[in-house]
């Protein structure tokens with residue numbers, strides 16, 4: 059499906075964007091391992107998270123949806139069953155990597171595969187530490203690419219330095235740590251999203267966390283059981299970011315974004331937007347099941363270019379393509395470095411953004427680990443490729459709102475992966 063987004067006068071209104079993808083995945087995965095029934099309200103119903111639901115059903119977990127509420131009948135830490143076919147992980151890196159961590163604890167055979175994009179994404183980053191812990195893992199390209207097979211078993215805890223600051227890698231190791239003899243520790247130079255440790259803690263697992271001179275350190279111990287959870291998933295800051303960005307670049311715009319997760323490991327984009335000059339305000343800040351939630355108000359104000367430093371990347375990793383896109387509208391240059399991880403997402407997000415900028419006649423320089431974007435550029439419009447990457451599709455849709463002749467996005471239906479209602483919401487707040 060192609061979609062064309064045209065210039066609007068302004069963005070105005072109030073939205074409750076869909077629920078957080080990271081927390082929705084973890085709610086299914088962790089409660090599948092709990093003793094008893096977990097209740098998840100406001101679960102994100104989108105491509106990636108439904109992939110997780112299907113995978114855990116194939117692993118023997120009863121997951122029932124009634125009037126929009128998900129009931130997960132946890133099987134305990136020894137109750138998953140060997141699936142009788144491949145697990146299809148679709149487009150979802152999070153489902154794949156976290157599930158490899160879980161399966162490391164089970165002595166049965168599982169084979170995992172995924173779509174064209176996922177089959178290109180590196181898995182050695184989890185396969186290697188999990189093998190060190192005792193799991194037997196193999197796959198294409200020396201165990202790096204899907205299809206991958208895993209047989210879990212007797213695990214021993216490890217200390218792991220998470221150099222890439224990947225929350226998926228950290229989570230996989232911590233989940234395997236629940237089954238491993240002794241302690242399992244992950245150290246990160248900068249903390250990556252911490253929903254796995256928050257949720258494990260709320261389920262009664264041993265989780266110890268500290269900030270040291272080497273960065274962040276989290277330790278789990280072998281668990282006897284996990285208690286079921288009752289959670290209400292907040293709105294996804296990565297989805298809210300698109301509308302915050304739109305309101306920031308179109309004069310006269312105001313947007314209210316309700317119930318958004320503002321965990322500091324996730325809200326880096328909003329902080330950066332403020333630094334660029336936009337009016338960003340958090341109201342009604344509250345704690346919901348161990349996570350911080352707020353209503354976010356964003357109004358237009360002329361933006362200026364900024365630097366995104368490597369240590370700022372983890373808290374805004376999925377929003378960097380969007381930041382690069384709106385940087386074309388800011389006064390002065392924007393320089394993004396330390397973002398090599400963007401090259402191994404659903405698409406190579408540095409290339410995807412740079413190639414689309416070229417198609418639109420916009421100036422930017424590609425760096426190995428980021429981009430330099432020239433500010434205050436006129437956007438005439440044209441055709442761009444989403445590369446079937448939801449974040450790229452939605453990012454360029456936002457640029458369409460300030461284009462003279464509109465931007466047409468190829469394969470725009472990929473927004474289904476994290477935000478099925480995206481184009482409806484965009485229409486709702488476009489004036």
Ligand SMILES: O=C(O)C1=C[C@@H](OP(=O)(O)O)[C@@H](O)[C@H](O)C1
Pocket residue numbers: 079080081151152223224225226227229251375376399
């Ligand atoms: O743990 C998670 O839920 C996620 C972690 C990040 O990936 P990495 O762990 O590869 O950085 C992020 O890009 C992804 O959208 C979701």
Ligand SMILES: C=C(OP(=O)(O)O)C(=O)O
Pocket residue numbers: 106149150151152153376403404449476
């Ligand atoms: C990178 C993403 O997801 P995943 O790694 O789970 O495919 C994303 O949603 O931007």
